[in-house]
Amino acid sequence: MSETTAAPPAPTDDPARTDGPAPTADLAPIADRVDAPAHLDPPAAALGLRWRPITGADVPALHVLMTAVEEADAAPFRTDVDEVAETLEGGWKDVPRDSLVGLDADGVPRAWGFVEVRPGDSRTVRAFLQGGVHPQWRGRGIGRALLAWQEGRGRQKLAESGKAVPARLVVFVEDSSAGTRRLVTAAGFSAVRYYRAMRRDLAVPLPDVAPLGGLRVVPWSPDLDDDVREAHNDAFRDHWGSEPATVESWAGGRSKFAPAWSFLALDQTGDRPVVAGYALSSRFDQDWAVNGYTSGYTGTLGVRRAYRRRGVAPALLVASMSAFRDDGMQYAELDVDSENPSGALGLYTRLGYEVVHGSAMYSVEL
Known part of the structure; x- marks a missing residue:
């Protein structure tokens, strides 16, 4: 099994999306629909690895394993040590039950798997499922066995949610x-x-943007971050595949967050500012050598x-691009x-972004 990682919400800006969750008839509880196994064994020892839950002490060795997987799969990114550690962080995660690492005879990690159900999921x-197998250990059935364990654990966690919505x-x-x-x-x-992953050459002059009619673009600030979370939940509540972010999940995964590259659009006509829009960006230095250029990444818009x-x-994208360029970024x-029927792809194309590679979400609908 090669490494798979969850993608961030896709950037979007649309006043009348039609890709929100369709109305559904009353469903039976998830536990009655997902066929969760009562007992779940790790992959067989005959495959050559000894399995146990992941611990914090495994982070450096897992980083080495993930790098080997990403190199073998020609991934356009690299996961650094801080990001590996973040995989295990979060009060909603049950790492001892939701993770496995496969060790060879010398105790070196050769495969890993993790299952996560996020706490804010309410509509679906x-x-x-994330995981990977070292390229030298592929072709032995380890990936199939690990994915089967992950699917079983995923079904158990879905059943444990106690909800009666799609899964x-x-x-x-x-x-x-x-x-x-x-x-x-x-x-x-x-x-x-x-x-689709897109990039925009910052050597090309940035477009002019029209005045926002009472809104002001300002740098991100920590005192407004929960307002940004609430704005995010509003902006994405009609977006396919998106679920509300809780306070804790919103604060997680910030090791690469770049406050100086992130901007808010504020409506200050009332008693207190209202976050009308936001562009949150990150700095993935470890990817620059892989791709051959420096860049700033807008992960959530x-x-x-x-x-x-x-x-x-x-306006938010141009503000971020200007900040990237001022800090010497090339893209x-x-x-x-x-x-997404919002026309986001057309918007980014008009702003000069070009598609460079892609990914897909694979699912089992329950």
């Missing part, structure tokens, strides 16, 4: 990882969403429903859901 409960097992696969694509397809997963069709998204990057 999702179990994200989904999720694996994200880079286009360059043909092995993972074959693996998950053989296991019954189907591609349900496609994403959103506009509240009441402020759409006013040019907020272009601006982002990801987009290619099936």
Whole structure:
């Protein structure tokens, strides 16, 4: 099994999306629908590895393993040590029950798997499956066995949610990882969403943006971060595959967050500022050598429903691109859901972004 990582929400700005969750009839509780195993064994010892839960002490060795997987799969990114540690962090995560690492005879990690269900999921409960097998240990059935364990644990976690809404097992696969694509397809997963990574050459002059009519673009500030979370939940509540972020989950995964590259659009006409839109960016230095250029990455872009069709998204992106350029970056990057009917792909193309690679979300719908 090659490494698979969950993608961030796709940037978007649309006043009347039609890709929100469709109304559903009353469903039975997830526990009655997902066929969760009562008992779950790790992959067989006959495959050559000894299995146990991941611990914090494994982070450095897991980083080495993930790098080997990403290099073998020609991934356009590298996961650094801080990001590996973040995989295990979060009060909603049950790492002893939701993770496995496979050790060889010398105690070196050769495979790993993790299952996560995020705490805010309310419309569709999702179990994200991440993992990888060292390239020298592939072709032995380890990936199939690890994915089967992850699917079983995912079904258990979905059942444990106690909710009566749709449920989904999720694996994200880079286009360059043909092995993972074959693996998950053989296991019954189907591609349900496609994403495109885009970049914009910052040597090309930035476009002018129209005045925002009472809104002001300002740098991100920590005192407004929970307001940004609430704006995000509003902006994405009609977006396919998105679920509300809780206070804790919103604060997680910030090791690469770049406050100086992140901007808010504020409506200050009332008693207190209202976050109308936001562009939150990150700095992935470890990817620059892999891709051959420096860049800033806008990971989350959103506009509240009441402020759409006013040019907020272009203004925020240009503010971020200007900050990237001022700090010597060569490119601006982002990801987009290619099936989003909001016209986001066209917006980014008009701003000068070009597609450079892609990925897909594979799922089992339950």
